[in-house]
Amino acid sequence: MSFSFTTEPADDDLLAIREGLRAHNLPHLGQIEHQPVACFYQDEQGKKLGGISGAVWGNWLQIDFLWVDSSLQHQGIGGKLLTQVEAYARAQGCHSVLLDTFSFQARPFYEKQGYHCVMTLEDFPRHSNKHFMIKSLVDE
Template sequence: MREEPDAPYEDVEAVRWGLSRFNQRHAGDDSFTPVTLLLRDADGAVVGGLIGGTYWSWLYVEILWLDDAVRRQGWGSRLLARAEAIAAERNCAAVHLDTTSFQARGFYERNGYHVWGVLDDLPPGHQRFFMAKKLGVGR
């Protein structure tokens, strides 16, 4: 065993696929399908977006980011609502994500999410909140 910070992509994927095969034996195919929503300005530059995916009847929001120039204009709620609509189309029952105390907990709560877990000092001096929301569809 050794640390390989610059491991080839194929080797990293071998570990991911190994875990995926193990999970499938115990919980069935996760059928992971990406969700990628991009917000672009008039010149086509990316100024925000949501990155995540659906699996095992859940949507996972990995990243929701907006450039300062487009914050407080409703784009975050629209991105989140579109991702939730995609998840509902894919028969997902719920959404999960995490955020930190200096990020967007209040935003997610205003959009119907609740905190189900907290890690203190991640990052140091802050908290990481694990949040979820039922969609009312799916299994």
């Protein structure tokens, strides 16, 4: 038996950790569906100029990334991307959405969309705050 440490783990090494944890969680969580989702905003040639990605996990939508090209910001595209993925999640039976955003990113934007902050990590990872935000999809 030995320990090994690396700052460059291989994909299959990370997969071994994930699969081991999933096996441990299975008796507690059961077979909860985890479905990746994404929605894109693109020009006439198909070039992606914005997008949102995440996953429906059980009866929650978890948003991982929301991006709009800087030339198109403040035109409502981010809100429309968010609305589209929320509608899909609602149709899949989700009752809530979880996301996180840094203090230099989009907390006011998300608050305008109906999200509220439930936790903040201060000075994370350094000189910024990371806000965890949720929104109910049931009350709409």
